[in-house]
Amino acid sequence: MSLDEMAGCLAELGHPTRLQILRYLVKSGHAGAAVGDIQEALGIPGSTLSHHLSRMVKVGLVEQVxxxxxxxxxxxxxxIESIANFLMEECCVNEACAIDTDDDTSTAR
Amino acid sequence: MSLDEMAGCLAELGHPTRLQILRYLVKSGHAGAAVGDIQEALGIPGSTLSHHLSRMVKVGLVEQVxxxxxxxxxxxxxxIESIANFLMEECCVNEACAIDTDDDTSTAR
DNA sequence: ATGATAATTCTATATTTCTAGAAATATATT
DNA sequence: AATATATTTCTAGAAATATAGAATTATCAT
Incomplete structure (x- = not known):
């Protein structure tokens, strides 16, 4: 994934509604969720939801069948995993972070 | 970090120029880099750079001294690490991903 | 065919963001 | 005090985004 593609994905993740949508999809697991399910569960107007979903599909964060x-x-x-890895590797691990954070500041693990 | 704060961080990461800036800072490690260094290294006009940096400072991705x-x-x-963890944990691990990717697609670890 | 359901596309408006030059501010040097 | 350096703030135009109602398309059931 190029830097621009990575930024594109991050930008799509960077919207509360879209992040909520993605969370809901993840919670739904491999069964996935219908657009209508998401709409009802999160209370997002259809047209708005459609707009957000299409953006996420466009950058490859979401797949639709x-x-x-x-x-x-x-x-x-x-x-999602490769974005997390990018942040860890490209932006964090190099001579810092994993080395430096002696007490584990990160939430769970 | 709340969902909104998380989205805020992701949104700031989601811009090619800002992602480039952050990468440069990471490469510079704990020594950090002066605004002018970044400006010269990446060839970004001062006012533009200042704008992007202030956004990143605002959400806590960057610190300035x-x-x-x-x-x-x-x-x-x-x-950065906690964002990566969020993506891994909140959006990935639950009943999918780490379980499902039988061959380790993730680069490191 | 008609009607119901699922979702998208169209349309319009409001808001935010990006970009970068010009001017301003703050600090150092002579 | 005058000048240079480092960076920000001001400004403004262009472009992108977000929101959601209304209309439309596609599919299924009767």
Whole structure:
């Protein structure tokens, strides 16, 4: 993934509603969730939701599979993972961070 | 960090120029880099650079320490790390990803 | 065919963001 | 005091984003 593509993904993640949507999809796991499910669960107007979803699909964060009238959405786990890795490796580990954070500031693990 | 704060950080990361800036800062390590260094190294006009830096400072991705005329900038490694962790944990690990990727797609670790 | 359901596209408005030159501020040097 | 250096703030125009109602498309059921 190029720097621009990476920035593109991060930008799409960088919106509260979209982050909420992605979280919901992750929670739904591999079964995914229909657009309508998301809409009802999060209370987002259809047109707004559609807009956000299409942006996430565009950068590859979300995948959609149509089953007749219903459109199922899935998070692209590998993509999310590679973004997390990018942040860890490219932006963190080099001579800092993992070395420097002697007490574990990071939340869980 | 709240979901909104997380989204705020991700949004700031989600700009090619800012991502470049952050990378440069990380490369510079704990010595940090002066605004002028960044400006010269990346060829970004001062006002533009200042704008991007102030955004990153605002969400806590970057810290600045003034030393007379020179303003040194440092990446907040813990913040970057916690974003990476959020993506891994909150958005990835739950019943998917780490479980599902039988061959280790993630580069390091 | 008609009606219901699922979702998108169209449209418009409000708001934010990006960009960079010009002017201003703050600090150091002579 | 005058000048140079480092950086920010001001300004403004262009472009992108976000929001959501209304209209539209596609599919299914009767």
């Amino acid at each position: 149509r089953e007749s009238r219903t459109l199922h959405c899935f998070p692209r786990f590998e993509v | 003034r030393e007379s005329r020179t303003l040194h900038c440092f990446p907040r490694f813990e913040v």
